[in-house]
Amino acid sequence: MLLTFWGAARQVTGSMHGVTVDDDLHILDCGLVQGHRKEAFQTNSSFPFDPKTVRSVVLSHAHLDHSGNLPTLVQKGFRGKIHSTPATAELCQYMLADSAHIQESDAEFLSRRSRKRKAIGVADTSVPVAPLYTAEDAAEASRHFATSKLYETTQLSEHLSFTFSNAGHILGSAFVLLRNKETRLLFSGDLGRPGLPILKDPDPAPEADFLIIESTYGNRIHEPISNVEEELKTLINKTVARGGHVIVPAFAVGRTQQIVLVLHKLAEERAIPAIPIFVDSPLAVNVTEVFRHHPEEYDAEAAGYLERGIDPFGFSRLRYLRDAAESKTLNDLRTPFVVVSASGMCEGGRVLHHLMHGIGDGRNLVVLAGYQAENTLGRRIMERREQVKIFDEMVPLRAEVATLGELSGHADQGELINWIKPIAKKLKRVFLVHGEPDGQEALAKQIEGQLGVTVVCPKRGDSFNLNEIQT
Ligand SMILES: [Zn+2]
Structure with a gap:
């Protein structure tokens, strides 16, 4: 061999x-x-x-x-x-x-x-x-x-x-x-x-x-996974209190569904304010469907949701956005919201538009929830560069940046x-x-x-x- x-x-x-x-x-x-x-x-x-x-x-x-x-x-x-x-x-x-x-x-x-x-x-x-x-x-x-x-x-x-x-x-x-x-x-x-x-x-x-x-x-060595809920709760509450919105660049497969599940839990427990939550990625919408087809892969917690007749990837405040026109309406939203969008390392996809419009504002928050490889936009945001290049344009990075390594x-x-x-x-x-x-x-x-x-x-x-x- x-x-x-x-x-x-x-x-x-x-x-x-x-x-x-x-x-x-x-x-x-x-x-x-x-x-x-x-x-x-x-x-x-x-x-x-x-x-x-x-x-x-x-x-x-x-x-x-x-x-x-x-x-x-x-x-x-x-x-x-x-x-x-x-x-x-x-x-x-x-x-x-x-x-x-x-x-x-x-x-x-x-x-x-x-x-x-x-x-x-x-x-x-x-x-x-x-x-x-x-x-x-x-x-x-x-x-x-x-x-x-x-x-x-x-x-x-x-x-x-x-x-x-x-x-x-x-x-x-x-x-x-x-x-x-x-x-x-x-x-x-x-x-x-x-x-x-x-x-x-x-x-x-x-x-x-x-x-x-x-x-x-x-x-x-990662932080214990149990910290994620607490951390996300604190971060979202802080951002909403200062009138900002939350951008979560996430891989359409895996990370998006995990974040959605954590947000579902926080919303259910009323641990975060009643703000709209968007999953803005046509790919994530399709992929979430694939997750629904494979309950045999779920652990006890996710299976528990199904047993109680609850869709773990859908809840009243969550909206999945399929078309680009809907996605663009978020740019005009003046009240706090959370948007989860691909790609995870900010190398492409709709998250680029959300970053372009959002990272110049110090009230907003970017949550990086996965590995950011060298030479990617995600890595430069993680390093909190003063300016980053998006669509060939230099944009000042004033938003708060948080890294959730636990969900890795x-x-x-x-x-x-x-x-x-x-x-x-x-x-x-x-x-x-x-x-x-x-x-x-x-x-x-x-x-x-x-x-x-x-x-x-x-x-x-x-x-x-x-x-x-x-x-
Ligand atoms: Zn992988």
Whole structure:
């Protein structure tokens, strides 16, 4: 078994790893690289292998940094199956279509800007202007999905099979145990944490010889999840008292539904004033429907709502906004409200309009509820830069900024160590992916020190013949 790291190597986006068995290439995840536009486009549009030669893809979960480049793979000739859990397949249908829409409108925006600049004689170097992929490519990718339920073994080729288990990170998320005669390779995908709203806790790690594990929060310990309600309550009350509104940039999948559930609870307990709450993201509306289709994935709390006949994602003060016109009416609202809108790292989507109109006002509040990768607008807001660039315009950042790390869908250092510990004795190597260098170094030190396993932090393009690694 030959393992090659092609993405999320010393960074947190673009998850993609190659596994070659009997001369067949299989891919674990096919995510979008996010960040600097030009560089990201280059990396996303050219694969380090011929997509026609890829036999299959095994997908850990629906987040775009894991699934978002599948339409490009298909557009460039991939003809195999994309294996995922049923909930991931359903989520991807919406997420890939939405991603295509964003690619198309970004390309249109850049072309228009370039034309305008040329018309007035300003030098313009903004390439590319073609979308990375289109809605048709996304629809075509959706047709390649084949679903496997958790704990079911699926054959990828004569000698290679895999099994999904619950990763507890987002709806449908799974970790993957790949197996051939000689080798068991465990890929964590993104690993969740015990106690997250809605989701069941991650399953324990199955025995394996090699482990590829994420390290997003390799150097962090999260606050207890129980603090979230208290914190959000204080923040919302403070903002409403000064006449401001609350903007929550959130991933349409997972974070939005978790925030909605917490807001539902606070509203029910009358712990926050009776202000309107909006979920402004057509994708989140669709995705929330997918959540409603999969109650088998719920933890006891969310299941309890259903048993009492209550929709955990709908309550009287909450409105889901589907069209852009409705979304724009929020700009004129002069009374306090909460708006939850994608994208989580403020890299696109309607949240940009809310930020554009809201962050210049010191009465308002921005709540960052997830990981903010380097070079994203979310990261710059988190760092409280004096000004940030939105739609090519510098906007002063005067709003209050709060970070709710507790709702993070990623295990922290202690949780990652605890997850590996029971299988550590059998492991020959641990490969750290999906993390920035500082977090990886800290986690590597802990794993080697506490668990006695050799750790590797591969670079993009690094290859390992697992049959040759004996201890
Ligand atoms: Zn994820």
